[in-house]
Amino acid sequence: MTIAQPHAGWVGRSIRRVEDPTLIAGAGRFTADLPATYRVRFVRSERAAGRISKIHVPDGATAITATDLAGVKPIRPMLHKFDYVPIGQPILARDHVRFVGEPIAAVVAPSDAEAEDIAEAIEVAMEDQAAVIDARTALAAEAPRVHAEVAGNLIVKGAVETPGFADARARADSIVRLELRSRRQNAMPLEPRGGHAAFDAGSGRVTLTCSTQMPHLTRTAITDLLGMPESDLRVVAPDVGGGFGQKMSLATEYVLLVWLARKLRSSVAWHEDRRENLIAAFHSRDQFIEIEGAFDSNGKLLALAADVIANVGAYSCFPTTCAVEPLMAMAELPGPYDVRAYRCAARGVLTNTCPMAPYRGVSRPVITFALERLMDRAALEFGLEPSEIRRRNLIETFPYVSATGLTFDEASYRQTLEMAVAALDLPAFRARQQQARARGRYLGIGFSAFSERTGYGTPAFAARGMEIIPGFETIDLSMGPSGLVEARIGASPHGQGLRTTLAQIIADEIGVPPDRIRVIHGDTDRTPYGFGTFASRSAVIAGGASLLAARKVRSKLIKIASLLLEAAPDDIVLDGGAAKVAGTDRSIAIEALARAAYHQVHRFKGEIEPGIAASATYDPAGTFANACHVAIVEVDPETGQVRIENFIAAEDAGRLINPMIVDGQIQGGIAQGIGNALLEEIVYDQTGNILTTTLADFLPPTAHEIPPIELHHLETVSDASVTRAKGVGEGGAIGAPAAVINAINDALAPFGAEINEIPATPRRIRAAIHAARKPAEQRA
Amino acid sequence: MSDKRDITLTVNNRSYSIRVEPRRTLVDAIREDCGQTGTHIGCEHGVCGACTVLVDGAPVRACLMFAVQAANKEIRTVEGLGSVDNLNPLQRAFMEHHALQCGFCTPGFLMLVTGVLEREPDIGDDELIDVLASNLCRCTGYQNIIKAVRAVAHDMRQARSNASA
Ligand code: FES
Ligand code: FES
Numbered sequence: 001m002t003i004a005q006p007h008a009g010w011v012g013r014s015i016r017r018v019e020d021p022t023l024i025a026g027a028g029r030f031t032a033d034l035p036a037t038y039r040v041r042f043v044r045s046e047r048a049a050g051r052i053s054k055i056h057v058p059d060g061a062t063a064i065t066a067t068d069l070a071g072v073k074p075i076r077p078m079l080h081k082f083d084y085v086p087i088g089q090p091i092l093a094r095d096h097v098r099f100v101g102e103p104i105a106a107v108v109a110p111s112d113a114e115a116e117d118i119a120e121a122i123e124v125a126m127e128d129q130a131a132v133i134d135a136r137t138a139l140a141a142e143a144p145r146v147h148a149e150v151a152g153n154l155i156v157k158g159a160v161e162t163p164g165f166a167d168a169r170a171r172a173d174s175i176v177r178l179e180l181r182s183r184r185q186n187a188m189p190l191e192p193r194g195g196h197a198a199f200d201a202g203s204g205r206v207t208l209t210c211s212t213q214m215p216h217l218t219r220t221a222i223t224d225l226l227g228m229p230e231s232d233l234r235v236v237a238p239d240v241g242g243g244f245g246q247k248m249s250l251a252t253e254y255v256l257l258v259w260l261a262r263k264l265r266s267s268v269a270w271h272e273d274r275r276e277n278l279i280a281a282f283h284s285r286d287q288f289i290e291i292e293g294a295f296d297s298n299g300k301l302l303a304l305a306a307d308v309i310a311n312v313g314a315y316s317c318f319p320t321t322c323a324v325e326p327l328m329a330m331a332e333l334p335g336p337y338d339v340r341a342y343r344c345a346a347r348g349v350l351t352n353t354c355p356m357a358p359y360r361g362v363s364r365p366v367i368t369f370a371l372e373r374l375m376d377r378a379a380l381e382f383g384l385e386p387s388e389i390r391r392r393n394l395i396e397t398f399p400y401v402s403a404t405g406l407t408f409d410e411a412s413y414r415q416t417l418e419m420a421v422a423a424l425d426l427p428a429f430r431a432r433q434q435q436a437r438a439r440g441r442y443l444g445i446g447f448s449a450f451s452e453r454t455g456y457g458t459p460a461f462a463a464r465g466m467e468i469i470p471g472f473e474t475i476d477l478s479m480g481p482s483g484l485v486e487a488r489i490g491a492s493p494h495g496q497g498l499r500t501t502l503a504q505i506i507a508d509e510i511g512v513p514p515d516r517i518r519v520i521h522g523d524t525d526r527t528p529y530g531f532g533t534f535a536s537r538s539a540v541i542a543g544g545a546s547l548l549a550a551r552k553v554r555s556k557l558i559k560i561a562s563l564l565l566e567a568a569p570d571d572i573v574l575d576g577g578a579a580k581v582a583g584t585d586r587s588i589a590i591e592a593l594a595r596a597a598y599h600q601v602h603r604f605k606g607e608i609e610p611g612i613a614a615s616a617t618y619d620p621a622g623t624f625a626n627a628c629h630v631a632i633v634e635v636d637p638e639t640g641q642v643r644i645e646n647f648i649a650a651e652d653a654g655r656l657i658n659p660m661i662v663d664g665q666i667q668g669g670i671a672q673g674i675g676n677a678l679l680e681e682i683v684y685d686q687t688g689n690i691l692t693t694t695l696a697d698f699l700p701p702t703a704h705e706i707p708p709i710e711l712h713h714l715e716t717v718s719d720a721s722v723t724r725a726k727g728v729g730e731g732g733a734i735g736a737p738a739a740v741i742n743a744i745n746d747a748l749a750p751f752g753a754e755i756n757e758i759p760a761t762p763r764r765i766r767a768a769i770h771a772a773r774k775p776a777e778q779r780a
Numbered sequence: 781m782s783d784k785r786d787i788t789l790t791v792n793n794r795s796y797s798i799r800v801e802p803r804r805t806l807v808d809a810i811r812e813d814c815g816q817t818g819t820h821i822g823c824e825h826g827v828c829g830a831c832t833v834l835v836d837g838a839p840v841r842a843c844l845m846f847a848v849q850a851a852n853k854e855i856r857t858v859e860g861l862g863s864v865d866n867l868n869p870l871q872r873a874f875m876e877h878h879a880l881q882c883g884f885c886t887p888g889f890l891m892l893v894t895g896v897l898e899r900e901p902d903i904g905d906d907e908l909i910d911v912l913a914s915n916l917c918r919c920t921g922y923q924n925i926i927k928a929v930r931a932v933a934h935d936m937r938q939a940r941s942n943a944s945a
Binding site: 016017019020021022023024025026027028029030032033035112113188189190191192239240241242244271273274494495496497660661663664665667668669670671672694695696700702703704706708709732 | 919
C-alpha cells in the first residue's frame with residue numbers, strides 16, 4: 001500500500017469553499033425563489049389502492065387529470081436482466097391509484113393558497129381495492145397484485161451461487177444465522193423537491209428549473225415522455241438544498257410542469273411541501289435480510305449466504321429502476337471480507353407504498369448492518385473481540401476479485417481497523433464497561449468495517465443490465481482572453497463543494513489560483529452532457545475529467561509560452577499565474593499568453609491553433625474507498641434510550657483534495673446513519689395509510705443526538721482513479737448504522753437481549769430486553 | 781378567505797406596504813411580497829427552523845406566524861446580516877468552520893444564533909447546543925455549526941471583557 005505524499009499545491013489544502021459567501025449571505029438562488037404566473041397543487045390519493053370512478057372539479061377551476069394527458073407516455077424504466085418486469089407510471093394516476101400520495105390531478109391557480117383551496121374542493125370518487133403493504137405478504141400467492149402484469153408482485157429477482165458453495169459450507173465448524181429488518185427511510189433533503197417551468201414565446205422553448213441532481217437526463221427523459229424536441233427544453237438545477245439521491249430520480253411532477261408551461265404558454269411552479277415529500281417523494285431501505293455465515297474453527301468465514309427482500313413500492317424509479325436496492329445488495333453483500341463461497345437470492349417486491357429510489361449508500365447501509373451484525377454474533381460465539389474476528393477476515397491483498405466478480409483496488413481495510421482500535425484504546429474501554437455494569441450502567445462498543453464502491457463508470461452500470469448506462473462525465477475547459485478559466489461540467493453538485501474541489505485540481509495543472517477558475521454546472525444550455533452528482537462519483541469522475549482537460553490546457557499554455565519566450569517546452573513551468581523558463585528570470589504572465597491566444601494569433605505563424613480550450617471525458621472502472629467506524633453508546637435499559645458517547649471513523653478515501661470538505665461529507669453521512677439507526681422511520685398502517693407525515697414524526701436527528709465525531713484518515717494511492725481520490729459521499733451513511741446497532745447489542749449483552757432491526761427505537765430496545773427476560777423467567 | 785388587509789412590514793429597516801390575506805404566513809409574505817428569498821421554507825410545520833427570522837429581536841418560526849401579526853414590528857432576516865462581500869463575524873465563522881454544505885438551513889441557523897447571542901451573550905456551551913437543536917440541518921451533522929457558533933460566542937465574550945477591562 002502506498003500512502004499519498006503531501007505535495008505543494010492546491011490539492012490537499014482545506015481552502016474555504018467558493019460556494020459559501022453567496023449561500024451564507026442568503027443570496028443563493030433556489031428553485032422556490034423564482035416568481036411564477038401560476039402555482040400548481042397536486043390532488044393526491046388518500047387510498048393505497050383503488051379504482052378512480054369520477055373526479056369532480058368545481059366550476060371555473062383549472063385541474064388537469066390523466067384524460068388531459070392522452071399523448072403523454074408513462075415513465076417506463078427498463079432493465080434487461082434479472083427477470084425484470086417493466087411497468088409504467090402515469091404522470092397522473094389513470095384509472096388506478098397504487099399508493100397514498102400518488103398524484104391524481106394538478107390544480108393550476110395564480111397563488112398557492114388558491115390552488116390549495118381548489119384542490120380541497122375536488123372530489124375523487126374511488127372504489128377501494130385490496131392493498132398490500134408488507135413485502136413478505138406481497139409475495140404470498142393470494143396477495144393482491146399491485147400491477148396486473150407482475151405475477152406475485154415479484155418485479156425483479158437475482159440469484160448467485162459460486163461453484164463449490166455447498167462444499168465450502170459443509171466444511172464449516174459453525175454456522176451463524178440472523179434475520180434482520182431495515183425499516184423504511186426518506187432521504188429528506190431540507191429543501192423539498194420543486195420545479196418551475198417557463199415558456200418563452202419567442203423561441204418556443206421551456207426552461208425547467210428544478211431541484212435535481214441530474215439535469216441532463218431529466219431533460220432527455222421529459223422530452224421523450226412528452227414527444228417534444230430535446231432542444232426545446234432547457235433544464236436548470238440552481239442551488240439545490242440537498243439531494244442524497246432523492247433528487248436523482250425523475251419526478252412525475254416535473255414532467256407535468258413542462259407540459260403545463262407549453263399548454264398555458266406561461267410560467268408555472270410547484271413547491272413540494274413537507275407532507276408531500278414524506279409521503280410521495282421517494283423512500284428507501286425497506287428490506288428483510290436473512291444472512292448465514294459458515295465459519296471454520298478459527299472464526300474464518302468460509303461461506304456466506306443471504307436472502308434479500310426489498311420492498312420497492314408501487315412503481316419503478318427512473319433511471320436506475322427499482323432493482324437498484326436488491327441487486328446492489330446481492331452484488332456487494334460480502335463487503336470487505338475475503339469469502340470465496342457465496343450464495344444470494346435478492347428479490348424486489350411491489351407493494352402499495354411510495355416508490356423506492358436510491359438514498360445515500362443505496363442498499364449498503366442495510367447490507368453492512370446485516371454483515372456486521374453477523375460478524376459480531378460470530379465473535380460472540382467464538383469468544384473473540386469483534387475487532388479480532390474482523391482482523392481474521394478482512395481482505396488484505398490487492399487487486400482482489402470478489403465472489404461476485406468485483407475487482408477491489410488497493411485499499412486499507414485492515415489498517416483502518418487497527419487505526420480505529422488504537423484510537424479508542426479497546427482494553428481501557430472494556431475495563432470501563434465492566435465497572436459501569438457493576439454500577440448498573442450499560443455501555444457498548446460497536447464496529448463496522450466496510451467498503452464503499454465509488455466512482456464507477458459505464459462498465460459497472462452495464463453489468464446491471466440497465467437500459468440507461470450512466471457513468472462518464474465530460475468537462476469543457478476554457479481560458480478566455482483575460483486569463484480567466486471556465487470549467488463546464490455535466491455533474492451537478494448540491495452541497496458537496498465540487499466547484500471548490502475541481503478548481504483545486506485544475507489550478508495545480510495550469511498554474512492559476514482557484515479563484516480565477518469558475519466551475520459552471522447545472523444548466524443543460526451551458527454544460528456538456530453528463531449524468532450528474534450521485535453515487536459518490538463526482539470527485540473521482542468529474543475530478544478525473546477535470547484533470548485530463550487541465551493537462552491539455554496546460555500543454556497548450558506551455559506551447560504558447562515556449563514560442564513567445566523562445567524556450568524549449570520542457571523548460572517551461574507554470575506556476576503562480578505565470579509561465580517561467582526554468583533556471584532563468586524570464587517569464588510571461590498567463591494573462592499575456594491568454595491574450596495572445598485570442599488577439600495575436602498571427603504570432604503563432606499557423607503552428608498553434610487560436611484560443612485555449614479543451615474537453616475531456618473520464619469513464620473509469622471504479623474504485624473502493626473504505627473505513628472502519630466505531631460507536632460507543634450507553635443504553636438505559638429502563639427507557640430504552642441510547643446515548644452515543646463517542647464515534648470514531650478511520651477512513652480512507654485515497655488522496656484528499658480538500659480535507660475540510662471530505663470531513664464534512666463523512667460527518668454529514670454519519671449523522672444520517674445515526675438517524676437511520678436510532679430515529680428515522682416511515683410508518684404505514686395496515687391499510688397503507690402513512691403515519692409519519694411531519695418531521696416531528698419522522699424524527700431526523702438534531703444537534704442533541706449527534707455526538708462529536710473523531711475522524712482519522714489514511715490516503716491509499718490507487719491507480720483506479722487518475723486524481724488518486726476515491727469517492728467519499730456515502731461512506732458515513734453506509735457504516736454508521738451497523739456500528740451503532742452493534743454497540744447497542746454489546747451494551748445489552750448482560751441481558752442476553754439482541755436487536756436486529758433499524759431504527760432501534762426505545763420501544764424496540766425495551767421489547768428486546770423484555771423478550772430476553774421472558775424465557776429466563778419461564779425457566780425460573 | 782379573500783378579504784385582504786393592507787399592512788406594513790418592516791424588514792431589515794425597510795418598509796414594505798403589502799396587501800395580504802389574513803391567513804398569509806409571515807414567511808410567505810417575506811419571500812413573495814417583500815421579495816426577500818434568503819429565508820427558506822423546509823416544512824411549514826414549525827419543526828425545521830429554516831424559516832427562522834427575528835421579530836422584535838426574538839427568533840421566530842416565520843411559517844408559524846401570520847404576516848398580519850408581524851405588522852409594525854421589526855423583522856430581521858439573513859439579508860440584513862452582511863452581504864456577499866462583507867459577511868459579518870457569525871457568517872464568516874460559518875465559512876471558516878465549514879458549517880454549511882447545501883446552505884439551505886444556513887439562514888435559519890444564522891438568525892436563530894443572532895437572536896440568542898444578542899439576548900444571552902453569556903450563554904454556556906451546553907445551552908448553546910440546546911438552542912441549536914431547535915433547527916434541523918440534513919447535511920453537516922451539526923458539529924461544525926456548533927464549532928462556528930461557539931467560536932463566535934467566545935470572541936464576543938472576549939471582546940466585551942477587553943472593552944470593560
Ligand atoms: S419552515 Fe418553518 S419551521 Fe420549517
Ligand atoms: S447545509 Fe444542507 S441542510 Fe444544512
